[in-house]
Amino acid sequence: MKHTYLTNDRIRLRAMEPEDLELIFRLENEPDQWNISNFTVPYSRYAVKRYLEETKNDLFADQELRLVIVRCADGVAIGTIDVIDFSPLHKRGEVGIVVGREHRNEGYAKEALQLLCDYVFDYLCLKQLVAHVPTDNNVSMHLFTSCGFVQCGVLKEWLFVEDTYRDVALLQRIGS
Numbered sequence: 001m002k003h004t005y006l007t008n009d010r011i012r013l014r015a016m017e018p019e020d021l022e023l024i025f026r027l028e029n030e031p032d033q034w035n036i037s038n039f040t041v042p043y044s045r046y047a048v049k050r051y052l053e054e055t056k057n058d059l060f061a062d063q064e065l066r067l068v069i070v071r072c073a074d075g076v077a078i079g080t081i082d083v084i085d086f087s088p089l090h091k092r093g094e095v096g097i098v099v100g101r102e103h104r105n106e107g108y109a110k111e112a113l114q115l116l117c118d119y120v121f122d123y124l125c126l127k128q129l130v131a132h133v134p135t136d137n138n139v140s141m142h143l144f145t146s147c148g149f150v151q152c153g154v155l156k157e158w159l160f161v162e163d164t165y166r167d168v169a170l171l172q173r174i175g176s
Contacts, residue, residue, distance in 0.1 A: 005115070005118060005119045005122070005123050006067070006115055006116075006119055007072075007115070008111060008115060009072065010071065010072055010073070010107075010108070010111060011069055011070060011071055011072060011078075011108055011111050011112060011115070012070050012072055012115075013067040013068070013069060013070070013081060013112060013115055013116065013119075014067060014068050014070055015057045015067065015068070016052055016055065016057060016066055016067075016068055016080075017052075017068070018049075018052055018053075020052065020068055020077060021045065021048055021049055021052060023068070023077050023080075023100075024048050024051075024052070024080065025043065025045055025048045026100070027079065027080060027098050027100065028042075028043045028048065029042045029043055030098075030101075033098060059083060059086055059093070059120075059124060060086075060088060063084075063085075063086045063088075064082060064083060064084045064085075064086055064093075065082065065083045065086070065093075066080055066081075066082045067080065067081050067082075067116070068080055069081060069099065069108060069112045071103075071108070078099055078100050078103040078108055079097065079098050079099035079100055079103065079108065079109070079112070080097070080098055081095070081096070081097045081112045081113065081116050082095065082096045082097070083095055083116070083120060083129070084096060090127070091125065091126045091127040091128070092126060092127055092128045092129065092130065093120070093126060093129055093130075094129070094130050094131065094132070095113070095116065095129045095130070095131050096131070097109055097112060097113060097143075099112075105139075109143055110143055110146060110147060113143065113144070113147045114147055117129065117147060117148070117173065117175075120175075121175030121176070122175075126175060127174065127175055128172060128173060128174045128175060129149075129172070129173050129175075130170060130171065130172050130173075131144050131149060131170075131171045131172075132155070132158070132168045132169075132170060132171075133168065133169050133171055134159060134166050134167070134168055134169075135154065135166070135167045135168065135169050136166065136167075141169065141171075144171045144173075145171070147173070148173050149171040149172060149173040150171065150172060150173070151169045151170070151171055152170055152171070152172045153169070153170040154167050154168070154169055154170065155167065155168045155169075155170060
């Protein structure tokens with residue numbers, strides 16, 4: 001039986017296209033996303049456009065992979081899911097996901113994470129994925145643990161947000 005990766009009945013994950021510029025520009029420039037990343041300044045449209053033009057969208061070539069989450073019913077792009085810090089030698093990477101505010105709490109993130117895990121473990125043969133999740137972000141903690149990630153450590157005072165340090169859980173999923 002042929003396995004279909006990156007798609008289910010409600011969503012599909014696809015490579016980035018030039019028309020995703022506004023979506024990626026908007027998601028990257030949401031200030032609440034900055035608190036969990038290492039970025040301190042907004043992205044310009046020009047920078048996002050160059051990124052879209054220059055990426056090969058190949059995990060092995062770019063050492064990262066960004067896929068767009070698309071709702072099947074109407075073809076609307078609602079978010080992105082990434083594998084970054086990819087190590088081909090150790091067959092591991094870090095996963096990140098963002099869904100637009102207007103589409104959160106509808107199960108899309110969980111479905112996207114499940115599809116990504118199937119793809120990277122079964123097709124790309126990665127050994128493991130990790131995620132860094134603020135310990136007080138109950139929604140993200142639940143998302144990752146519901147998809148088979150387990151907490152394997154805590155990075156104390158890892159993020160500096162609004163004049164205070166926050167702990168981050170290190171979550172890991174090891175493929176079979």
